Amino acid sequence: xNKYMERLYxxxxxxxxxxxxxxxxxxxxxxxxxxxxxxxxxxxxxxxLIFSNLIISILRKRIPNEVRLPAYIVIVAxxxxxxxxxxxxxxxxxxxxxxxxxxxxxxxxIILGRAEAYANKHxxxxxxxDAIGMGLGFTIALTLAGSLREILGKGTxxxxxxxxxxxxxxAIFSLPxxxxxxxxxxxxxxxxxxxxxxxxxxVESDGCNGNCAACAMQCDERKEEAK
Amino acid sequence: xxxxxxxxxxxxxxxxxxxxxxxWGVCSFLGxxxxxxxxxxxxxxxxxxMTIASAVASLLNDYILVPFGLEFMQTIVFIxxxxxxxxxxxxxxxxxxxxxxxxxxxxxxxxxxxxxxxGIAQLNAMSGYTFIESVVSGFSSAVGYTLAIVLLxxxxxxxxxxxxxxxLRGAPIVLISAALMSIAFIGFSKLSF
Numbered sequence: 001x002n003k004y005m006e007r008l009y010x011x012x013x014x015x016x017x018x019x020x021x022x023x024x025x026x027x028x029x030x031x032x033x034x035x036x037x038x039x040x041x042x043x044x045x046x047x048x049l050i051f052s053n054l055i056i057s058i059l060r061k062r063i064p065n066e067v068r069l070p071a072y073i074v075i076v077a078x079x080x081x082x083x084x085x086x087x088x089x090x091x092x093x094x095x096x097x098x099x100x101x102x103x104x105x106x107x108x109x110i111i112l113g114r115a116e117a118y119a120n121k122h123x124x125x126x127x128x129x130d131a132i133g134m135g136l137g138f139t140i141a142l143t144l145a146g147s148l149r150e151i152l153g154k155g156t157x158x159x160x161x162x163x164x165x166x167x168x169x170x171a172i173f174s175l176p177x178x179x180x181x182x183x184x185x186x187x188x189x190x191x192x193x194x195x196x197x198x199x200x201x202x203v204e205s206d207g208c209n210g211n212c213a214a215c216a217m218q219c220d221e222r223k224e225e226a227k
Numbered sequence: 228x229x230x231x232x233x234x235x236x237x238x239x240x241x242x243x244x245x246x247x248x249x250x251w252g253v254c255s256f257l258g259x260x261x262x263x264x265x266x267x268x269x270x271x272x273x274x275x276x277m278t279i280a281s282a283v284a285s286l287l288n289d290y291i292l293v294p295f296g297l298e299f300m301q302t303i304v305f306i307x308x309x310x311x312x313x314x315x316x317x318x319x320x321x322x323x324x325x326x327x328x329x330x331x332x333x334x335x336x337x338x339x340x341x342x343x344x345x346g347i348a349q350l351n352a353m354s355g356y357t358f359i360e361s362v363v364s365g366f367s368s369a370v371g372y373t374l375a376i377v378l379l380x381x382x383x384x385x386x387x388x389x390x391x392x393x394x395l396r397g398a399p400i401v402l403i404s405a406a407l408m409s410i411a412f413i414g415f416s417k418l419s420f
Contacts, residue, residue: 022398025257026342030250073310077303085299103302103349107342109254175413176248180406184399191394 004129011133017110018141019186024110028142029179031101035158038146039139040094041101044087046135048079048105050128053119055079057127060120072115073106080105110138148182149173235356235364240371241415245343247375247408252343256376257401266380270373274366276316276338277347280309281365284348285358298352305348313338343372375412379405 017023024045031041055075056063063071084102088095095102105111114134119127147157153174155163163169172178245251252273259269284305292298317335320328338344347368351361382404391400 025253026250029253070307070310073306074303077306081299081302084302100346100350100353104251104342104346106302106306107345172410175409176250177406177409177413179250180402180409184402184406187397187402188394188399191397191399 003126007126007129008133008136011130011135011137012140013137015134016137016141017113017134018138018145019190021113023113024108024138025183027101027104027108028145029176029183031098032142032145032149032179032182033174034097034150034154035143035147037097038142038144040091041098042135042139042142044083044094044098044102045105045108045110045138046131048076048083049111049114049135050131051079052076052111053114053127053131054124056115056119057122057124063120068116068120069112072112076111076115077106110134145179145182145186148185149178152182153178232360232363235360236367237415237418239347239364239368240374241412242418244371244375244412245347245368246372247405247412249343249346251346252341252372255341256372256379256405257398260376260379260383260401263377263380263384266376267373270369270376272335273338273341273343273372274369276309276313276335277344277369277372278362278366279316280312280344280348281351281361282358283308283312285351285356285361288352289358301349301352302345305345305352309344309348343368375408378408382408 011017015021018025018028027041027045031037052072052075056072059071080103083105087098087102114130118130122130151157151162152170153172155161155165155167155169173182239245243249246253246256255269260266287304287308288298288301292300292304297304313335317328320335347365351364354364356364379401383401386400386404395403
Protein backbone atom coordinates (compact mmCIF):
# COMPACT_ATOMS: atom_id res chain seq x y z
CA UNK A 1 0.00 0.00 0.00
CA ASN A 2 1.59 3.31 -0.99
CA LYS A 3 1.48 6.33 1.26
CA TYR A 4 -1.40 7.96 -0.64
CA MET A 5 -3.67 4.92 -0.25
CA GLU A 6 -2.52 4.66 3.35
CA ARG A 7 -4.00 8.15 3.95
CA LEU A 8 -7.37 7.05 2.54
CA TYR A 9 -7.40 3.92 4.70
CA UNK A 10 -6.39 5.97 7.72
CA UNK A 11 -9.27 8.43 7.31
CA UNK A 12 -11.90 5.85 6.42
CA UNK A 13 -11.14 3.17 9.00
CA UNK A 14 -8.14 3.48 11.26
CA UNK A 15 -8.73 7.06 12.41
CA UNK A 16 -12.32 7.56 11.30
CA UNK A 17 -13.00 11.08 12.60
CA UNK A 18 -16.48 10.39 13.97
CA UNK A 19 -16.35 6.77 15.08
CA UNK A 20 -12.77 6.47 16.31
CA UNK A 21 -11.43 9.97 17.01
CA UNK A 22 -14.82 11.25 18.23
CA UNK A 23 -14.36 14.60 16.52
CA UNK A 24 -17.08 16.81 15.10
CA UNK A 25 -19.84 15.57 17.35
CA UNK A 26 -22.01 18.68 16.96
CA UNK A 27 -22.80 18.26 13.24
CA UNK A 28 -23.05 14.48 13.64
CA UNK A 29 -25.77 14.83 16.24
CA UNK A 30 -27.51 17.77 14.65
CA UNK A 31 -27.89 16.83 10.98
CA UNK A 32 -28.31 13.06 11.22
CA UNK A 33 -32.13 13.36 11.18
CA UNK A 34 -32.27 11.79 7.70
CA UNK A 35 -29.83 9.90 5.48
CA UNK A 36 -29.85 12.56 2.77
CA UNK A 37 -28.91 15.28 5.28
CA UNK A 38 -25.98 13.17 6.42
CA UNK A 39 -24.73 12.81 2.84
CA UNK A 40 -25.09 16.53 2.09
CA UNK A 41 -23.40 17.67 5.28
CA UNK A 42 -20.60 15.10 4.88
CA UNK A 43 -19.88 16.17 1.31
CA UNK A 44 -20.00 19.92 2.14
CA UNK A 45 -17.55 19.36 4.98
CA UNK A 46 -15.34 17.25 2.72
CA UNK A 47 -15.23 20.01 0.09
CA UNK A 48 -14.15 22.57 2.68
CA LEU A 49 -11.65 20.13 4.19
CA ILE A 50 -9.99 19.32 0.84
CA PHE A 51 -9.44 22.99 -0.03
CA SER A 52 -8.41 24.02 3.47
CA ASN A 53 -5.86 21.19 3.67
CA LEU A 54 -4.58 22.10 0.20
CA ILE A 55 -4.21 25.83 0.92
CA ILE A 56 -2.73 25.33 4.38
CA SER A 57 -0.29 22.76 3.04
CA ILE A 58 0.84 25.11 0.25
CA LEU A 59 1.25 28.00 2.71
CA ARG A 60 2.76 25.89 5.48
CA LYS A 61 6.19 27.50 5.24
CA ARG A 62 4.82 31.04 4.88
CA ILE A 63 2.40 31.25 7.81
CA PRO A 64 4.30 32.35 10.93
CA ASN A 65 3.89 29.86 13.74
CA GLU A 66 2.55 32.40 16.26
CA VAL A 67 -0.45 33.45 14.19
CA ARG A 68 -1.21 30.12 12.54
CA LEU A 69 -4.56 29.55 14.25
CA PRO A 70 -6.12 32.90 13.26
CA ALA A 71 -4.73 32.36 9.75
CA TYR A 72 -6.32 28.89 9.54
CA ILE A 73 -9.63 30.23 10.82
CA VAL A 74 -9.70 32.94 8.14
CA ILE A 75 -8.89 30.41 5.40
CA VAL A 76 -11.55 27.98 6.61
CA ALA A 77 -14.16 30.72 7.11
CA UNK A 78 -13.61 32.01 3.56
CA UNK A 79 -13.99 28.51 2.12
CA UNK A 80 -17.14 27.92 4.17
CA UNK A 81 -18.62 31.19 2.87
CA UNK A 82 -17.91 30.12 -0.72
CA UNK A 83 -19.49 26.71 -0.07
CA UNK A 84 -22.50 28.34 1.54
CA UNK A 85 -23.06 30.66 -1.43
CA UNK A 86 -22.70 27.79 -3.94
CA UNK A 87 -25.21 25.67 -2.01
CA UNK A 88 -27.62 28.61 -1.78
CA UNK A 89 -27.39 29.20 -5.52
CA UNK A 90 -27.53 25.67 -6.89
CA UNK A 91 -28.99 23.40 -4.20
CA UNK A 92 -31.88 25.26 -2.54
CA UNK A 93 -33.26 22.03 -1.01
CA UNK A 94 -29.98 21.32 0.78
CA UNK A 95 -29.82 24.96 1.87
CA UNK A 96 -33.29 24.65 3.39
CA UNK A 97 -32.44 21.48 5.31
CA UNK A 98 -28.93 22.39 6.46
CA UNK A 99 -28.84 26.19 6.13
CA UNK A 100 -28.09 26.87 9.79
CA UNK A 101 -25.37 24.26 10.03
CA UNK A 102 -23.27 25.17 6.99
CA UNK A 103 -21.66 28.25 8.66
CA UNK A 104 -20.82 26.07 11.66
CA UNK A 105 -18.43 23.99 9.53
CA UNK A 106 -15.90 26.71 10.48
CA UNK A 107 -15.79 25.50 14.06
CA UNK A 108 -15.89 21.80 13.16
CA UNK A 109 -12.99 20.30 15.07
CA ILE A 110 -12.17 17.94 12.19
CA ILE A 111 -11.11 20.79 9.91
CA LEU A 112 -8.89 22.75 12.32
CA GLY A 113 -7.72 19.45 13.76
CA ARG A 114 -6.49 18.13 10.37
CA ALA A 115 -4.87 21.48 9.55
CA GLU A 116 -2.96 21.36 12.81
CA ALA A 117 -2.22 17.63 12.92
CA TYR A 118 -1.48 16.94 9.27
CA ALA A 119 -1.74 19.62 6.57
CA ASN A 120 0.82 22.01 8.07
CA LYS A 121 3.50 19.31 8.13
CA HIS A 122 3.01 17.54 4.79
CA UNK A 123 3.13 18.19 1.05
CA UNK A 124 -0.08 19.20 -0.80
CA UNK A 125 -0.64 15.81 -2.50
CA UNK A 126 -0.66 13.92 0.78
CA UNK A 127 -2.71 16.63 2.47
CA UNK A 128 -5.42 16.28 -0.19
CA UNK A 129 -5.52 12.50 0.18
CA ASP A 130 -5.76 12.95 3.94
CA ALA A 131 -8.70 15.33 3.45
CA ILE A 132 -10.45 12.91 1.07
CA GLY A 133 -9.99 10.02 3.50
CA MET A 134 -11.19 12.00 6.51
CA GLY A 135 -14.02 13.57 4.52
CA LEU A 136 -15.25 10.20 3.25
CA GLY A 137 -14.96 8.71 6.73
CA PHE A 138 -17.03 11.57 8.11
CA THR A 139 -19.60 11.30 5.30
CA ILE A 140 -20.02 7.55 5.77
CA ALA A 141 -20.43 7.89 9.54
CA LEU A 142 -22.98 10.70 9.13
CA THR A 143 -24.89 8.74 6.49
CA LEU A 144 -24.98 5.63 8.69
CA ALA A 145 -26.28 7.61 11.66
CA GLY A 146 -28.77 9.43 9.42
CA SER A 147 -30.02 6.19 7.81
CA LEU A 148 -30.53 4.49 11.15
CA ARG A 149 -32.43 7.48 12.55
CA GLU A 150 -34.54 7.78 9.41
CA ILE A 151 -35.44 4.07 9.35
CA LEU A 152 -36.28 3.92 13.05
CA GLY A 153 -37.92 7.34 13.26
CA LYS A 154 -39.85 7.58 10.00
CA GLY A 155 -39.69 4.08 8.50
CA THR A 156 -38.07 5.46 5.34
CA UNK A 157 -34.58 5.54 3.80
CA UNK A 158 -33.61 8.39 1.45
CA UNK A 159 -37.33 9.21 1.40
CA UNK A 160 -38.43 5.71 0.26
CA UNK A 161 -40.61 3.54 2.48
CA UNK A 162 -38.54 0.58 3.76
CA UNK A 163 -40.44 -0.61 6.83
CA UNK A 164 -43.88 -2.12 6.14
CA UNK A 165 -46.71 0.34 6.74
CA UNK A 166 -48.04 -1.79 9.59
CA UNK A 167 -44.92 -1.12 11.68
CA UNK A 168 -45.33 2.26 13.31
CA UNK A 169 -42.01 4.14 13.49
CA UNK A 170 -40.52 5.29 16.82
CA ALA A 171 -40.85 9.04 16.47
CA ILE A 172 -38.30 9.77 19.21
CA PHE A 173 -35.49 8.80 16.82
CA SER A 174 -36.30 11.72 14.51
CA LEU A 175 -36.32 14.08 17.47
CA PRO A 176 -33.16 15.41 19.19
CA UNK A 177 -32.91 12.59 21.81
CA UNK A 178 -32.63 10.06 18.97
CA UNK A 179 -29.29 11.58 17.96
CA UNK A 180 -27.76 10.88 21.36
CA UNK A 181 -29.28 7.38 21.44
CA UNK A 182 -28.01 6.37 17.98
CA UNK A 183 -24.45 7.57 18.65
CA UNK A 184 -24.53 5.79 22.02
CA UNK A 185 -25.66 2.64 20.21
CA UNK A 186 -22.76 2.86 17.72
CA UNK A 187 -20.22 3.20 20.52
CA UNK A 188 -21.80 0.32 22.47
CA UNK A 189 -21.51 -1.91 19.40
CA UNK A 190 -17.90 -0.86 18.82
CA UNK A 191 -17.11 -1.51 22.49
CA UNK A 192 -18.80 -4.89 22.39
CA UNK A 193 -16.88 -6.09 19.33
CA UNK A 194 -13.68 -4.63 20.71
CA UNK A 195 -12.82 -1.75 18.41
CA UNK A 196 -10.86 0.80 20.41
CA UNK A 197 -12.19 4.34 20.23
CA UNK A 198 -10.79 7.46 21.81
CA UNK A 199 -13.98 8.09 23.74
CA UNK A 200 -11.90 8.81 26.82
CA UNK A 201 -11.11 12.13 25.20
CA UNK A 202 -14.80 12.70 24.69
CA VAL A 203 -15.99 12.16 28.22
CA GLU A 204 -12.99 12.46 30.50
CA SER A 205 -11.35 15.74 29.72
CA ASP A 206 -10.82 18.27 32.47
CA GLY A 207 -11.61 21.18 30.20
CA CYS A 208 -8.08 21.62 28.97
CA ASN A 209 -7.59 18.44 27.00
CA GLY A 210 -10.97 18.58 25.33
CA ASN A 211 -11.45 16.50 22.22
CA CYS A 212 -10.80 19.35 19.85
CA ALA A 213 -7.26 19.62 18.53
CA ALA A 214 -7.41 23.39 18.31
CA CYS A 215 -8.60 23.79 21.89
CA ALA A 216 -6.10 21.29 23.18
CA MET A 217 -3.29 23.09 21.47
CA GLN A 218 -4.18 26.45 22.95
CA CYS A 219 -4.28 24.73 26.30
CA ASP A 220 -0.75 23.37 25.76
CA GLU A 221 0.48 26.89 25.23
CA ARG A 222 -1.26 27.90 28.42
CA LYS A 223 0.33 25.10 30.40
CA GLU A 224 3.75 26.14 29.16
CA GLU A 225 2.95 29.70 30.11
CA ALA A 226 1.97 28.58 33.59
CA LYS A 227 5.28 26.79 34.14
CA UNK B 228 -40.16 43.66 29.96
CA UNK B 229 -42.50 42.94 27.09
CA UNK B 230 -43.97 39.71 25.88
CA UNK B 231 -41.59 38.99 22.98
CA UNK B 232 -38.54 39.14 25.27
CA UNK B 233 -40.10 36.60 27.65
CA UNK B 234 -40.80 34.37 24.67
CA UNK B 235 -37.17 34.65 23.54
CA UNK B 236 -35.95 33.74 27.03
CA UNK B 237 -38.17 30.65 27.36
CA UNK B 238 -37.51 29.57 23.80
CA UNK B 239 -33.72 29.85 23.91
CA UNK B 240 -33.14 28.61 27.46
CA UNK B 241 -35.58 25.69 27.55
CA UNK B 242 -37.47 24.82 24.36
CA UNK B 243 -34.57 25.14 21.91
CA UNK B 244 -31.84 24.44 24.43
CA UNK B 245 -28.48 24.82 22.66
CA UNK B 246 -27.14 21.50 23.95
CA UNK B 247 -30.19 19.28 24.05
CA UNK B 248 -32.04 20.35 20.95
CA UNK B 249 -29.69 22.34 18.69
CA UNK B 250 -26.51 20.36 19.50
CA TRP B 251 -24.26 23.39 19.48
CA GLY B 252 -21.26 23.02 21.80
CA VAL B 253 -21.69 19.32 22.43
CA CYS B 254 -17.90 18.68 22.57
CA SER B 255 -17.56 20.68 25.76
CA PHE B 256 -20.89 19.36 27.07
CA LEU B 257 -19.64 15.77 26.99
CA GLY B 258 -16.02 16.55 27.86
CA UNK B 259 -16.26 18.98 30.75
CA UNK B 260 -19.35 17.56 32.48
CA UNK B 261 -17.13 15.05 34.25
CA UNK B 262 -16.74 17.42 37.18
CA UNK B 263 -19.44 19.56 38.72
CA UNK B 264 -17.13 22.46 39.59
CA UNK B 265 -15.58 22.64 36.12
CA UNK B 266 -19.04 22.50 34.53
CA UNK B 267 -20.31 25.40 36.61
CA UNK B 268 -17.19 27.47 35.81
CA UNK B 269 -17.47 26.76 32.09
CA UNK B 270 -21.16 27.66 32.28
CA UNK B 271 -20.37 31.05 33.83
CA UNK B 272 -17.63 31.67 31.24
CA UNK B 273 -20.06 30.83 28.42
CA UNK B 274 -22.74 33.16 29.86
CA UNK B 275 -20.13 35.92 30.00
CA UNK B 276 -18.74 35.44 26.48
CA MET B 277 -22.01 34.62 24.74
CA THR B 278 -23.78 37.72 26.07
CA ILE B 279 -20.94 40.03 25.01
CA ALA B 280 -20.47 38.23 21.68
CA SER B 281 -24.18 38.52 20.85
CA ALA B 282 -24.12 42.23 21.64
CA VAL B 283 -21.01 42.94 19.54
CA ALA B 284 -22.12 40.73 16.65
CA SER B 285 -25.54 42.39 16.60
CA LEU B 286 -24.03 45.91 16.48
CA LEU B 287 -21.61 44.92 13.71
CA ASN B 288 -24.38 43.28 11.72
CA ASP B 289 -26.82 46.21 12.04
CA TYR B 290 -24.39 49.08 11.51
CA ILE B 291 -21.70 47.69 9.19
CA LEU B 292 -22.67 44.49 7.39
CA VAL B 293 -26.30 45.26 6.52
CA PRO B 294 -25.88 48.94 5.43
CA PHE B 295 -23.03 47.97 3.09
CA GLY B 296 -24.78 44.84 1.78
CA LEU B 297 -22.08 42.52 3.15
CA GLU B 298 -24.31 39.93 4.86
CA PHE B 299 -22.44 37.12 3.13
CA MET B 300 -19.39 38.05 5.22
CA GLN B 301 -21.21 37.15 8.46
CA THR B 302 -19.41 33.86 9.05
CA ILE B 303 -15.91 35.33 8.67
CA VAL B 304 -16.67 38.51 10.62
CA PHE B 305 -18.44 36.72 13.47
CA ILE B 306 -15.78 34.06 14.02
CA UNK B 307 -13.00 36.67 13.99
CA UNK B 308 -14.92 38.93 16.35
CA UNK B 309 -15.54 36.04 18.74
CA UNK B 310 -11.89 34.94 18.66
CA UNK B 311 -10.67 38.50 19.23
CA UNK B 312 -13.27 39.09 21.91
CA UNK B 313 -12.23 36.02 23.86
CA UNK B 314 -8.62 37.24 23.77
CA UNK B 315 -9.61 40.72 24.95
CA UNK B 316 -11.85 39.40 27.70
CA UNK B 317 -9.00 37.17 28.81
CA UNK B 318 -6.44 39.99 28.90
CA UNK B 319 -8.92 42.26 30.67
CA UNK B 320 -9.70 39.66 33.34
CA UNK B 321 -6.02 38.87 33.82
CA UNK B 322 -5.32 42.53 34.67
CA UNK B 323 -8.49 43.57 36.45
CA UNK B 324 -9.62 40.53 38.43
CA UNK B 325 -7.06 37.75 38.79
CA UNK B 326 -9.48 35.76 40.96
CA UNK B 327 -12.06 35.41 38.18
CA UNK B 328 -9.26 34.83 35.68
CA UNK B 329 -7.95 31.97 37.76
CA UNK B 330 -11.38 30.37 37.95
CA UNK B 331 -12.36 30.82 34.27
CA UNK B 332 -8.95 31.13 32.60
CA UNK B 333 -8.58 27.67 31.12
CA UNK B 334 -12.14 27.65 29.80
CA UNK B 335 -11.96 30.87 27.84
CA UNK B 336 -9.93 29.58 24.85
CA UNK B 337 -12.21 26.55 24.62
CA UNK B 338 -15.08 28.92 23.98
CA UNK B 339 -13.55 30.29 20.76
CA UNK B 340 -14.13 26.96 19.07
CA UNK B 341 -17.42 26.37 20.83
CA UNK B 342 -19.93 26.39 18.02
CA UNK B 343 -22.71 27.56 20.35
CA UNK B 344 -21.32 31.11 20.41
CA UNK B 345 -21.02 31.38 16.62
CA GLY B 346 -24.35 29.58 16.18
CA ILE B 347 -26.25 32.00 18.40
CA ALA B 348 -24.65 35.06 16.75
CA GLN B 349 -25.74 33.71 13.33
CA LEU B 350 -29.20 32.79 14.61
CA ASN B 351 -29.74 36.31 16.00
CA ALA B 352 -28.77 37.83 12.66
CA MET B 353 -30.94 35.35 10.74
CA SER B 354 -33.99 35.96 12.95
CA GLY B 355 -33.62 39.72 12.52
CA TYR B 356 -33.43 40.40 16.25
CA THR B 357 -32.86 43.95 17.49
CA PHE B 358 -29.88 44.77 19.71
CA ILE B 359 -31.80 44.19 22.96
CA GLU B 360 -33.37 40.97 21.67
CA SER B 361 -29.94 39.67 20.58
CA VAL B 362 -28.42 40.31 23.99
CA VAL B 363 -31.36 38.64 25.74
CA SER B 364 -31.21 35.69 23.34
CA GLY B 365 -27.44 35.29 23.85
CA PHE B 366 -27.74 35.49 27.62
CA SER B 367 -30.67 33.08 27.95
CA SER B 368 -29.17 30.54 25.52
CA ALA B 369 -26.05 30.56 27.66
CA VAL B 370 -28.17 30.08 30.78
CA GLY B 371 -29.77 27.08 29.06
CA TYR B 372 -26.27 25.76 28.28
CA THR B 373 -25.21 26.12 31.92
CA LEU B 374 -28.41 24.47 33.16
CA ALA B 375 -27.90 21.44 30.90
CA ILE B 376 -24.18 20.97 31.61
CA VAL B 377 -24.60 21.29 35.38
CA LEU B 378 -27.52 18.82 35.35
CA LEU B 379 -25.48 16.31 33.33
CA UNK B 380 -22.50 16.73 35.68
CA UNK B 381 -24.85 15.92 38.58
CA UNK B 382 -26.15 12.80 36.85
CA UNK B 383 -22.62 11.67 36.01
CA UNK B 384 -21.48 11.97 39.61
CA UNK B 385 -24.20 9.41 40.47
CA UNK B 386 -23.47 7.12 37.51
CA UNK B 387 -19.86 6.79 38.63
CA UNK B 388 -21.03 4.76 41.65
CA UNK B 389 -23.05 2.31 39.56
CA UNK B 390 -21.99 -1.11 38.31
CA UNK B 391 -22.56 -0.96 34.55
CA UNK B 392 -22.23 -3.62 31.84
CA UNK B 393 -18.78 -3.22 30.26
CA UNK B 394 -19.79 -1.95 26.78
CA LEU B 395 -21.86 0.83 28.33
CA ARG B 396 -19.06 2.27 30.41
CA GLY B 397 -17.58 5.59 29.36
CA ALA B 398 -19.16 7.54 26.54
CA PRO B 399 -22.33 5.44 25.90
CA ILE B 400 -23.89 5.91 29.32
CA VAL B 401 -23.15 9.64 29.20
CA LEU B 402 -24.83 9.89 25.79
CA ILE B 403 -27.83 7.90 27.05
CA SER B 404 -28.14 10.24 30.06
CA ALA B 405 -28.03 13.19 27.68
CA ALA B 406 -30.74 11.54 25.56
CA LEU B 407 -33.00 11.13 28.61
CA MET B 408 -32.43 14.78 29.57
CA SER B 409 -33.27 15.75 26.02
CA ILE B 410 -36.53 13.77 26.21
CA ALA B 411 -37.40 15.63 29.40
CA PHE B 412 -36.67 18.96 27.72
CA ILE B 413 -39.03 18.10 24.83
CA GLY B 414 -41.76 18.59 27.42
CA PHE B 415 -41.03 22.31 27.39
CA SER B 416 -42.09 22.57 23.76
CA LYS B 417 -45.68 22.12 24.92
CA LEU B 418 -45.46 25.39 26.88
CA SER B 419 -47.87 27.85 25.35
CA PHE B 420 -48.67 31.46 26.12
